[in-house]
Amino acid sequence: MILILKRDHDPQQLETLTAWLNTMGVSTHLSRGEFQTILGLVGDTSRVDIDLVKSMDIVEDAKRIQEPFKNANRKFHPDDTIIDVGGVKIGGGHMQIIAGPCSVESEEQIIGIAKDVKAAGATLLRGGAFKPRTSPYSFQGLRAEGIELLLKAKEETGLPIVTEIMESSHLPFFKDVDVIQVGARNMQNFELLKDLGRTDKPILLKRGLANTLEELLMSAEYIMAGGNQKVILCERGIRTFETATRNTLDISAVSMLHEMSHLPVVVDPSHATGIARMVPPMSLAATAAGADGLIIEVHNDPRHALSDGAQSLTPAAFAELAGQIRGIMPIVGKTA
Amino acid sequence: MILILKRDHDPQQLETLTAWLNTMGVSTHLSRGEFQTILGLVGDTSRVDIDLVKSMDIVEDAKRIQEPFKNANRKFHPDDTIIDVGGVKIGGGHMQIIAGPCSVESEEQIIGIAKDVKAAGATLLRGGAFKPRTSPYSFQGLRAEGIELLLKAKEETGLPIVTEIMESSHLPFFKDVDVIQVGARNMQNFELLKDLGRTDKPILLKRGLANTLEELLMSAEYIMAGGNQKVILCERGIRTFETATRNTLDISAVSMLHEMSHLPVVVDPSHATGIARMVPPMSLAATAAGADGLIIEVHNDPRHALSDGAQSLTPAAFAELAGQIRGIMPIVGKTA
Amino acid sequence: MILILKRDHDPQQLETLTAWLNTMGVSTHLSRGEFQTILGLVGDTSRVDIDLVKSMDIVEDAKRIQEPFKNANRKFHPDDTIIDVGGVKIGGGHMQIIAGPCSVESEEQIIGIAKDVKAAGATLLRGGAFKPRTSPYSFQGLRAEGIELLLKAKEETGLPIVTEIMESSHLPFFKDVDVIQVGARNMQNFELLKDLGRTDKPILLKRGLANTLEELLMSAEYIMAGGNQKVILCERGIRTFETATRNTLDISAVSMLHEMSHLPVVVDPSHATGIARMVPPMSLAATAAGADGLIIEVHNDPRHALSDGAQSLTPAAFAELAGQIRGIMPIVGKTA
């Protein structure tokens, strides 16, 4: 961190500041220029609160040079992290397709879809049991029962399962879940992150709608600081001024996260766009950009014609897409 | 709600759609034009999932005409809601100043500030006990002990207290708190909102960094649908491309929320800007725009010179500001 | 367009409104419901100012059903537009790579790069002559002389040239330019767009930093309404809250523009990210998403080591990337 001091700063205050920094194990290096004086901070500055420092009387501005995250930082862990979920590898050249319905609705539905997506090439099964909904009047999911049904589908197909948690007190229901998902709205639910840091399960951490990549990595850091290093990052679209698509898929996040961190990065094109016919091109784009995985909504209820065409693909459309994905993977150095 | 149907829609599908809508108590009105066919939905459409409808094969687009929130809606409750907190009224022409430190640090600190802000004209005391922090390495608050200290300050000064909750399981610690605050990052923590809907305490609900006013009212609706009608809305800045200020205070939210809803609206200029010297002009602007309250950070520790100048005002600066606020209040028809 | 009328609207005002709409050739259809009255507008509503209508006393809200653009609209022109630039085709299954330096610096430079990018597979040459710069103290380009040098490079290599215009009065300098580029900052310079509508040259129209896809198509409409139908749309990143990359490449714009319009869509990954090492993954992503072209910055000055590594690729890196692009093209149904 570098502090730009005010031109007319009080030497006494500078002394107090330096002493305070020393108590945190940070030493300083002063460089007086004609127009400004710069105080360089040497050592581990991750505990120095930049907002607090900026607010001090003698400080004009403060700029971070080191990232405030450590466990998630590529600089300290140059090799890609590979996360093994029941034999299925994510990261470090391994790309996987996670597929399944938005919500678990019935045993028949989830087992049917699980078989379909497995046949088409998916290697993990997703399905919503606890559902965060904007409106209190919307369907809130089958909750604990939904997880039971996912486990049955796992039994039938062998696919490891991924499902979302909304509150720490629900953790007991997740004891047999393979990957616990943290939704975008909970990315900064710090109490939940701390509790997940004390588990040993892989966590699929979705980027919040308006969170920076640095904030996403700070939330990963919450989990990792608790001891759980198995974090999978997920880009799922950010909120911008554009309303033609539900959100704006930040495809450059894939490359940038790979640079900033060693953790695997998956992309959710279904929630990013909210439009089924845009899922295939966005899935291919994510693959070409180097994503380590895709999480795609697939629906299979032909009798329920009304929800056809939602942000979920039909099994047939998914199978076709999976073939194209496999065509692009070797061009960008990926295998399953 | 109005559905624009595709030009070549299948009459069978239209029949299925109409039947499905009828099961939700919604009747329809079809209007065929030269270029498009429009299906008007009549009745309470708050249970109709607009995303689902948009995704149907025969639907080209769907547009809401009625807002999806009811309890919070001005149309169904034309009169301003006035919330009474231990005799202090917020809303309906009553404007209050909530003041106090960012974090509760010690008994001496919180009682000292409470006395100062009361003398200057504040009518409620704020203070952070459970603190959401971006970094796991930052101070996380005194937690339950902080609430004890706030209660002591209340005993000393008579000021009702406002403090933030982060998780439902902490609710027992809040039994003597006067107003429970939901932070911006938890605005869509729906499990927490449901649990707060089952309490009878006023809830100060902060707008999320990237949430629309409609989403804020839908979160209020979660609380109100549970039976608790005492919701105070809070604008605290939104995330935009501008980086000169920490967030962008959306001052027009005050007027717009007053139009959309009968609930009181308070403004938090301290978190919105993150810069102490901008708190006075933004407080005055919020007052002039018609806010029903302000929530302002005040710090009083003269020995801890390093944190002077943060986003917190000194008691002296706060007292001066409170005088200006009282000057503007009658011009816009407000009393305490 | 659909107007939702206020419940207690004045019948006299409704008559005045209907009469006014009739003068614009728009007829109306009234539908009175229990809670609201809806006025459907039938006919060509592209001349009806939606903001004006919304502001009328008797109107509660107005919603567009038809897009306000016609010439650029896919609905009225279902087939892809293919633009032929000196025999090089863009759109309708034809994908091209436009490459060249950020600024034209010298004859030697531009001819050298032109030869390099041609050898690697580029089919058009780009280069900045008139340069829009945020700071008045930055290099403003070689201006008219830069265009002369581009024409020499065209003579040497046969590559058609693409270069940016900043003001209508410069049009005479562009008489031999093959494609005239309108930069992001001029996307809504309507006087310039009108003047370009009177030329017969292909226009590469970049999306503004904060402009919606609809606004981009309205700007295309300005050119097309003047008689020039040869518009190439260009996504080059939008401004969001994220600062890790210079802009956020809106990759879903490619698919969405293809749906809304018949015009070809190219992507500029160099300006979108501002970081050379992100240009290859973003180029591959754009190709996989179905872009009709890429516009990539390439620099070739080995002696000027200081600017190596900018947002411009070296010719070697560009050649490698071009090979990968050619690998993806057939998977998404594209040829040169």
Added chain:
Amino acid sequence: MILILKRDHDPQQLETLTAWLNTMGVSTHLSRGEFQTILGLVGDTSRVDIDLVKSMDIVEDAKRIQEPFKNANRKFHPDDTIIDVGGVKIGGGHMQIIAGPCSVESEEQIIGIAKDVKAAGATLLRGGAFKPRTSPYSFQGLRAEGIELLLKAKEETGLPIVTEIMESSHLPFFKDVDVIQVGARNMQNFELLKDLGRTDKPILLKRGLANTLEELLMSAEYIMAGGNQKVILCERGIRTFETATRNTLDISAVSMLHEMSHLPVVVDPSHATGIARMVPPMSLAATAAGADGLIIEVHNDPRHALSDGAQSLTPAAFAELAGQIRGIMPIVGKTA
């Protein structure tokens, strides 16, 4: 500016970089730490292109310490600039109300409104002659004839006039205009800014929809670098994710611009919100925040009932608002 060098940088490249900086009159100061090496740049760095520097092989990151604008910078001009428009003063404690119609429509209309707004307390007259419109099919203004009509209204009332320019070639029409307005869409039309820098008229420069405050000041710098120091900055709302209001009025921009610059700052609440009933609260908020002026749309055509209620106030509503504004002005230290 501070450059953070890569850990393993090539000493040869460092020498080249230092030499290149010296050619621009910038000297350097090297500070080697355990984890990073920092190169401090001493002198006038406004000509150093930060993007270019960041892209260099040996540079990991670059951070500006000095602002890239000089003429507009408060640091070098501590006193407020007061701009005198025909005896009417803007800035330095003087606040003015600019009012008038969106578009000039006829002699009768503009003279009528001019008299009304003057009577209510406006001291400058605004009116659109050259109109930037999103759609080519919308009314484009009376253009040169509109300016003639504004000049007649000035003759009748004595109010100085403010009107928008869209292209340098129209400058001859503006020779008797008192204040030339640059619209939001032209804020970075650098050719136009350069030409305005060669005039001696006050320029009212509107912030672009998605431009930072620094970029606004860089555009002011374009005008000032040409010799014209009379720039009035204007906040008119920015584009965010929120759609309840047309734009989000960035009220904190008023305070922040006053800190960054000595130039006067006016606010346009009419365009910011697009809703007439929100103009009064936003005008009062801007006044309370310390704005040096307001620019408000007023319409006076009682026979043209259809456009009543637009973003324009009636003369009566404007007169009432002007009274409230005068009530707040002394509280924040402002006189006319």
